[in-house]
Amino acid sequence: MAFHCATLPLYDLAETRIQTDALWTGLATSFRKKGIKNVPDTLFRGEKTYQKKLFFGQICGYPLTHEYAGRFKVIATPLYRTPYFTGPEYLSVITVHQQCKWQKLEDARGSRVVINSRSSHSGYNILRLMVTPFTKETTFFSKVSVSGAHRQSLSRIRQKQADLASIDGLTWSMLEMYAPEALKGCRILTLTPPAPAPAFVTEKETSQEMLELFRNALKNAFDEPKFNLVAKNLFLENTQIIPENAYDCITEMERISIEDL
Incomplete structure (x- = not known):
């Protein structure tokens, strides 16, 4: 399968572009060490991000369960160290x-x-x-x-x-x-x-074997002290595998809410 891009758009502030690029460099290195091929060298930044075939991306739980329902497989959920996170x-x-x-x-x-x-x-x-x-x-x-x-x-x-x-x-x-x-x-x-926090995802056609390679590569990345320093600049501490249906709580919240503000 041909993947076209990697993207981390949700928290890509102008002030943290250097840190985000460094994070991707570390992730890409870990992916390659695991034997994953066609790893993008750089992050895609542009419009219509999710209309492209994703190698690796991050997406909010609402479009994950609505507009893009069935489009992606969840690789892992990131764990961030801020007062507004508890686990995933x-x-x-x-x-x-x-x-x-x-x-x-x-x-x-x-x-x-x-x-x-x-x-x-x-x-x-x-x-x-x-x-x-x-x-x-x-x-x-x-x-x-x-x-x-x-x-x-x-x-x-x-x-x-x-x-x-x-x-x-x-x-x-x-x-x-x-x-x-x-x-x-x-x-x-x-x-x-x-x-559940915005998920790290890849295309649904990704094999289970490839999914496990992604997950193992993420684990290995966080075992590297140099990568950890980069990740912590963006509050990122690790990732966790949670049941994919954990994101169903977002649609349940919608179901019991008013139709619109």
Whole structure:
């Protein structure tokens, strides 16, 4: 099978491109040592990423279980060391302006929400779940806008163009370390329930033998001290194999939530 690209787009901040490239170099080296062929030398960065045949990529659990359901095999789930991760599960942070007086999510009734995308679990799906108990008689938010990215959502909060957003916890931690100005004027109101973190994936046609090679290569990579230093620059500590149906909780959250914000 011909693979076309490797991509790690979800946490690829402009400020961490060097670290992300170094991470891929380490992974690619480990893949080659395991005898995996046609390993891309560099990461693909561009539009329509998932329309290409993936050698290795990372994808949010919502498109994994919706738009791309049946398209990919999960290689492993990454483990990140931040306050918003517990094992292979992560949280989002419900974010408001620093001057906002709200103490809990219910206080935000009638406010303006900004989401990164309707195909995002961390920025949209989980927020639907959280406001569902408050929407029996009326909609919760007065206005919903779409920013296109978590960082852009934060910008709208800072500029008071929106009142609330749900931000991926790892994105928050990375901005806190590498671009703290992006969080200036924002604060965390509350945290969301957990869900499995965005998965490392490959194409569904990948054989079980190749899948095991990927997994063993990941394990070997984290056994290398030099690679660990690179990975920890991106909060990445290891990976874990979890049941693929673990991601079904995301569709279950959708099932019991309101249809739209």
